[in-house]
Amino acid sequence: xxxxxxxxxxxxxxxxxxxxxxxxxxxxxxxxxxxxxxxxxxxxxxxxxxxxxxxxxxxxxxxxxxxxxxxxxxxxxxxxxxxxxxxxxxxxxxxxxxxxxxxxxxxxxxxxxxxxxxxxxxxxxxxxxxxxxxxxxxxxxxxxxxxxxxxxxxxxxxxxxxxxxxxxxxxxxxxxxxxxxxxxxxxxxxxxxxxxxxxxxxxxxxxxxxxxxxxxxxxxxxxxxxxxxxxxxxxxxxxxxxxxxxxxxxxxxxxxxxxxxxxxxxxxxxxxxxxxxxxxxxxxxxxxxxxxxxxxxxxxxxxxxxxxxxxxxxxxxxxxxxxxxxxxxxxxxxxxxxxxxxxxxxxxxxxxxxxxxxxxxxxxxxxxxxxxxxxxxxxxxxxxxxxxxxxxxxxxxxxxxxxxxxxxxxxxxxxxxxxxxxxxxxxxxxxxxxxxxxxxxxxxxxxxxxxxxxxxxxxxxxxxxxxxxxxxxxxxxxxxxxxxxxxxxxxxxxxxxxxxxxxxxxx
Numbered sequence: 375x376x377x378x379x380x381x382x383x384x385x386x387x388x389x390x391x392x393x394x395x396x397x398x399x400x401x402x403x404x405x406x407x408x409x410x411x412x413x414x415x416x417x418x419x420x421x422x423x424x425x426x427x428x429x430x431x432x433x434x435x436x437x438x439x440x441x442x443x444x445x446x447x448x449x450x451x452x453x454x455x456x457x458x459x460x461x462x463x464x465x466x467x468x469x470x471x472x473x474x475x476x477x478x479x480x481x482x483x484x485x486x487x488x489x490x491x492x493x494x495x496x497x498x499x500x501x502x503x504x505x506x507x508x509x510x511x512x513x514x515x516x517x518x519x520x521x522x523x524x525x526x527x528x529x530x531x532x533x534x535x536x537x538x539x540x541x542x543x544x545x546x547x548x549x550x551x552x553x554x555x556x557x558x559x560x561x562x563x564x565x566x567x568x569x570x571x572x573x574x575x576x577x578x579x580x581x582x583x584x585x586x587x588x589x590x591x592x593x594x595x596x597x598x599x600x601x602x603x604x605x606x607x608x609x610x611x612x613x614x615x616x617x618x619x620x621x622x623x624x625x626x627x628x629x630x631x632x633x634x635x636x637x638x639x640x641x642x643x644x645x646x647x648x649x650x651x652x653x654x655x656x657x658x659x660x661x662x663x664x665x666x667x668x669x670x671x672x673x674x675x676x677x678x679x680x681x682x683x684x685x686x687x688x689x690x691x692x693x694x695x696x697x698x699x700x701x702x703x704x705x706x707x708x709x710x711x712x713x714x715x716x717x718x719x720x721x722x723x724x725x726x727x728x729x730x731x732x733x734x735x736x737x738x739x740x741x742x743x744x745x746x747x748x749x750x751x752x753x754x755x756x757x758x759x760x761x762x763x764x765x766x767x768x769x770x771x772x773x774x775x776x777x778x779x780x781x782x783x784x785x786x787x788x789x790x791x792x793x794x795x796x797x798x799x800x801x802x803x804x805x806x807x808x809x810x811x812x813x814x815x816x817x818x819x820x821x822x823x824x825x826x827x828x829x830x831x832x833x834x835x836x837x838x839x840x841x842x843x844x845x846x847x848x849x850x851x852x853x854x855x856x857x858x859x860x861x862x863x864x865x866x867x868x869x870x871x872x873x874x875x876x877x878x879x880x881x
Contacts, residue, residue: 381592384541387425388418390611394595395586400567403590404532404542406511409571413582414603415545417453418571419507420446421608422543423466424455426505433465434505435497435540437490439513443468453608467497471513487514487527491534498538506535506542528564566590572598576753580720584611600759602722612722614759628739628774630662631669634844635803638820638829643801646772647824648765650795652779653805657816658837659778660684661696662803663741665841666776668698671708675738680728681713682747689713696841710735721752721760729767740768744778745795761795800824808834808851817848 385398392398399405409415423434438446446468447457460466471490498506511528535542544565548554551572568587573580583598601611627642636642643649651659667677681689689711693700703709712731716724732740742764749757768775777795784807796802802821807814819832831847852860 387429394613396593403566404535405567406565407569408546408548413571413573419509419543427465433501433503435467435503437469437508439471442472454606464501467501469493469497506540508544510545512547600722631665640826640828647800649776649801650799651803654781654784657805663743670739671703677709677739678737679711680742682716686713716748716751740775742777746780765798
C-alpha cells in the first residue's frame with residue numbers, strides 16, 4: 375500500500391461499532407481500548423477476535439496477562455463463542471502470561487519483553503492470525519519497577535504488532551471515568567487509535583457508553599454512544615446516528631377499534647404512524663391500547679403488546695371484562711404479549727429486546743404500555759435516546775405503533791415522556807380528568823394528527839363494560855389541558871363567538 379493511499383479499515387463485526395467507526399478499525403494498526411473495571415474491555419477484545427473468525431474467516435491470537443485461558447474459555451461461552459473448538463481448528467491461539475498460583479513472580483527490575491514478543495510472533499504465524507488482542511497493558515506495567523521504561527516498552531509492543539502486519543486491540547485500565555486515558559498517562563500517545571469504554575453511574579443508574587477518542591489519519595464519529603453487553607451476543611453499540619429519515623409514508627388508514635375516535639382522527643391512524651396516548655392514571659389509556667390491538671387481531675393482523683406495569687394475567691382479565699378474548703388471539707398466533715418490569719434490565723437491553731421481538735413476530739400493530747414506566751430506570755438523556763431509537767425503528771418497519779404515557783398530575787400538565795416524544799410522533803391523543811361541579815369526568819382531544827385534518831374539540835367520554843364511548847364537546851369549561859378549570863356562562867360563549875364570526879356568516 376502506498377504511503378499516500380487512504381487508510382484501509384477492517385470491519386470489527388461488533389454490532390453498531392463499525393457504524394460509529396465509519397467502517398471499522400484501521401488495518402494493521404493498534405487500538406487502545408481503555409476503561410474502568412466492569413466496562414467490558416475484555417469482552418470487547420475477545421469479541422473482536424470472535425467476530426473475525428465467525429464473520430470473516432480471520433484467525434486471531436489472544437494474549438492474556440490476567441485471566442487464565444481456561445477462565446476465558448469458560449466466561450466467553452455465555453456469548454456463544456466456543457473458543458476451545460476454534461483452538462482445535464487452528465483459528466484461535468492463546469499466549470498465556472497470566473499469573474500462576476503455584477509459582478512466584480520472577481520478574482523484577484529490568485523487564486524484557488523480547489521473550490514475550492517472540493511467543494506472540496510464533497502464535498501469529500502458527501495460526502495465520504490477522505487479529506490480535508492483548509489484555510491488559512496494566513498487567514504488564516505493574517511488573518516494571520522503572521517507570522521510565524513503560525513508554526519505551528509500550529512503543530516496542532506497538533512497533534512489533536505493526537511489523538507483524540496484524541490489527542491489534544490493547545486493553546488498559548483507567549481509574550476514573552473522566553480524566554487520564556490510561557493509568558500511566560502515556561498509553562494514548564503511543565498507540566495509533568484510542569477507544570474509551572465508560573460504565574457511568576448517573577442518578578443511581580448505570581449506563582455504558584463508548585467513545586472513539588482518536589483514529590490517527592482517518593475519520594470516525596464524534597461523541598459518546600450507548601452500548602450494552604448481551605448474553606449470546608456480546609457488545610452491542612446503539613448509535614442514534616444510524617437513524618435515517620428515509621422511511622416511506624402510507625396513505626392507508628388503520629382503525630383504532632372505536633368509530634368515534636376514528637372520526638376524531640380524520641378517519642383512523644395512518645398505517646406507518648406513531649400515536650402517543652397521554653393521560654393521568656385511570657383515564658383509560660390501557661383500554662384504548664387494548665381496543666386498538668383487539669381491533670387488529672379481529673381483522674386477522676398480528677399484534678404485539680409490551681407491558682411494563684401490569685402482568686399478563688391482569689391484562690387478559692381486564693380485556694375479557696371489555697369483551698376482548700386475548701387468550702384466543704394468542705393461541706391463534708395473532709397476538710404476543712411481553713410483560714417485564716422496567717427494573718429487570720437496562721433501557722438499552724430493553725430496546726434491543728423490543729427490536730428482536732418485532733423482527734421475529736412481524737406484527738402489523740405494536741403497543742407499549744407505558745413509556746413512562748421506563749423513565750424511572752434511565753437518565754433523561756438515555757431515555758430520550760431510547761425513545762428516538764424505538765420510534766424510528768418501528769416507523770422503518772412500516773407498522774403502526776401506539777405508546778401510552780402517564781402525566782404526573784391528575785388534572786392536566788405534561789409528562790417528561792410527552793416532552794421527549796411529542797415532536798417525533800405522528801398523532802397525540804390527550805385524555806384528561808375534568809372537574810365539573812364536584813364531579814370527576816373524562817375528556818379527550820386529538821392534539822396532533824400529522825398529515826390529516828382532525829377534530830379540535832375536547833370531548834367527554836365514559837368507560838363501561840363495552841369500552842370507551844365518546845360524547846359531546848365541553849362547551850362551558852376552559853383550561854382543561856392545563857388543569858386550571860374556568861367555567862364560562864353560555865351567554866359569554868355566544869358573545870365571544872359573535873366577535874370572531876366571519877362576514878359571510880352574517881345574515
